[in-house]
């Protein structure tokens with residue numbers, strides 16, 4: 001499942017491939033998931049690609065193309081002949097890009113203008129990479145103070161609140177599991193019990209996880225671990241394997257229907 005780092009890599013690729021090119025053709029092969037009328041896009045120049053959380057935001061002259069990758073979606077170049085091709089966009093200079101989506105849970109759609117009031121973007125909290133400017137900032141704004149402000153008043157486990165896209169946009173299950181391990185915090189700890197030092201460690205864990213994932217997954221195409229790719233994570237998907245820090249067996253639990261992986265020794269649950 002694409003989370004902030006994977007979507008950021010997709011944004012950088014789209015920016016590199018398509019910026020300043022003009023759309024010359026569009027083929028919506030799955031109109032239910034990609035309601036993009038060719039006439040509304042053709043002839044327009046691509047200005048930039050931004051990102052807010054897991055949402056890709058293509059700025060073209062006069063219109064905005066939103067793209068959510070769902071569970072398995074990916075943008076690729078030269079998509080001709082690829083399986084699960086849902087949308088094809090041809091650009092000046094002979095370049096083509098397209099959306100592949102086996103599970104059909106992603107969505108790509110076009111709105112006039114900037115689309116800032118589109119529900120898909122209006123409901124999102126701040127993006128930890130963005131630093132106020134979508135998709136261009138560094139990770140510096142992701143600190144304990146931001147977590148304190150965005151998790152304030154939240155009831156429930158810290159992991160659940162981290163996944164709430166209205167609080168912070170872009171974090172997913174893998175981000176939360178890996179950051180909690182790096183911070184030595186059990187993901188099921190009630191957020192209200194976290195002190196300033198816990199939040200600093202958690203913020204550092206998130207920064208380290210995002211920075212490392214951006215580095216190791218960089219490439220023209222996202223390889224999802226759940227589709228059999230190599231597992232680059234410290235504890236995610238490693239039930240029973242030795243903890244990289246203390247060698248205890250990694251445990252797997254479920255919270256709100258999603259798997260949580262922890263080291264029972266490095267991340268002991270807090271006693272009340």
Ligand SMILES: [Zn+2]
Nearest residue numbers: 243246263266
């Ligand atoms: Zn451990």
